[in-house]
Amino acid sequence: MSFHATQTAELTWVMFAGAAVIFVLVLGTLGFALYGSAQVRRPLSRRWLIIGAGVIFPVAVLSALLAYSFAVTARMARTDTPPAVRIEVVGEMWWWRLRYLDQNGQLLFETANDIRIPVGVPVDLVLTSDNVIHSFWAPKLAGKLDMIPGHVNLLRVQVRQPGLYRGQCAEYCGAQHAKMMFDLRAVTVEEFQAWVAAQRLPAMEPANATLQVGKQIFMQACTQCHTVRGVNATGTLGPDLTHVGSRSSLAAGVLPNTIGALAGWIAGSQHIKPGNQMPSFDQLTGENLRAIAQYMDSLK
Known part of the structure; x- marks a missing residue:
């Protein structure tokens, strides 16, 4: 707690x-x-x-x-001591954009929905929104705090023991409000530092022909909306997918992060989460769908 x-x-x-x-x-x-x-x-x-x-x-x-x-x-x-970690949390429709910052406020890397923090040290969550009002709430961590467009709220947390804290948007923000969740995992300082170092690395190159095919399909269909650092994919509308394979869930906590769930989300995102900004790529052949899902799973 x-x-x-x-x-x-x-x-x-x-x-x-x-x-x-x-x-x-x-x-x-x-x-x-x-x-x-x-x-x-x-x-x-x-x-x-x-x-x-x-x-x-x-x-x-x-x-x-x-x-x-x-x-x-x-x-x-009280925030009279400087934080050990600063994370900018932006409420999107309907997912969480996470921007890890250094001590000078410069961007270290960006991820989505899967928050990691070290235990025993103060962590500042800088909360805002680019669209409608959201509310950041992890019941076992702290109280609710609204995320208001054009306004910045600061939530300081300090977790005492490692553990997983489930979170949820607590302000009605549209049709998929109930499917806007997140996982916050508190880990040891050493584990957090290793995770940050891994997250800052560019994406790994495909290791076999199937993954190479998946990468080619991704570059054709997904780069307008998604970033993968290390390749020519710089879209900003959707989540940064550089290390999507290492995350605990997909679609802001809706699906487990498995190859099958990845394929299902790519082919039927509008069926799983109607109204979200990602179209369903249901025109892909089964072979191509498996290839792109395997490629994304390889992005650890």
Whole structure:
């Protein structure tokens, strides 16, 4: 669990406990007023009790809870130390563009939907959108934070233990809102550094004739929308596919990342996720479809 999730859980339990105490006291007073004897009910009509229980007590308790909530949220929002990692997260229709930045804000590499962060260090997620309002939410990591066109929101997270955190867009953004998911994997610092080094490398050259055919088909059909670093594919409308074979899922968490799922997505993307910006390439022959799927799977 992350620092933000721990603080959120603590705030929730304190608020719940405060509300429960007030609820029990109110019900108890109501019970005495309705069913108590005349001797018990008589003190309930005294002015000092009405003012104390009806005005002073709720004002004092609610003010204390409000001050506590402000203190907790201030701790969660504190960014007085520089982050170890900065990731620009852009909400697309309907997937997540991820741009890993260096300490000077320069682009290291771009990927999609599959977020990796190191444990034990602060990580800044710079959230924005180029189209409609989205909302970044990983329930076990932190609270929801909106991604608003023309505006930048900052979410700082610090995960304590390695693990997988499932995320979801939490703001209705169109027909495929429910199929806009992501995986956030927290790994050790050493594993993260090795992953970053691998992601910065260009795509590997095809190792056999089948992969070479797949590459040729990809260059003919996909380069207007997709980038593969190391070859002449520089499209920016869709996700960067330089290392798509190393990702955990396809289509923003809709499909597992297997050769069969890749082929199915290429041939029937509009059937699987209607309205997304990728057309279905259902005119490809079975042989060519397998070749391009195998080529994309080889991009580790």
